[in-house]
Amino acid sequence: MTTETFDLKAHIRSIPGWPEPHVIFRDICSLLEDRIVFRKVIDLFVHRYMSYEFDAIVGIDARGFIIGAPLAYELNQGFIPVRKKGKLPGETISESYTLEYGEAEVEIQTGWLKPGHKVLLIDDLVATGGTMLAAANLLKKLGVEIVEIGAIIDLPDIGGSKKIIDAGYKVHCFCEFEGE
Structure with a gap:
């Protein structure tokens, strides 16, 4: 990555009235469509995490895969997916969470990560x-330690980052859209 300024927010398309x-x-599709912009986004993550010590990158279904997998490749680490319930074969564990209108569940396979492993948790x-x-x-x-939770965008007015920090985790987002 060069020393030139990269205005990440300028490359994120905002769509009023959807959904x-x-x-x-x-x-974030607007970050992926242009190969140079996509490369710069991955480079932001690489430069942040290249000196961190961890054993794997965990990405959340589905857009966390788009960032997490190339990041794992660039940092020479494994990639572990957290998927929607019922999408992973083999032995899994699951966790429910509340949506605006109902509940959902995510799951992870149990065979890869071991107690004491350190991971980065990535989403868009x-x-x-x-x-x-x-x-x-x-x-x-x-029994896995989360070194940091990383994402491209934070929407601080909604309060998710605060909840995550209050739960004892470190969070880093590369840009935020506050009050917009």
């Missing part, structure tokens, strides 16, 4: 923090 009229959707965006905390609870059940 509901009062929402402004922050679309922190909004309510529900999915991140559910994934963090799965890792806690496995």
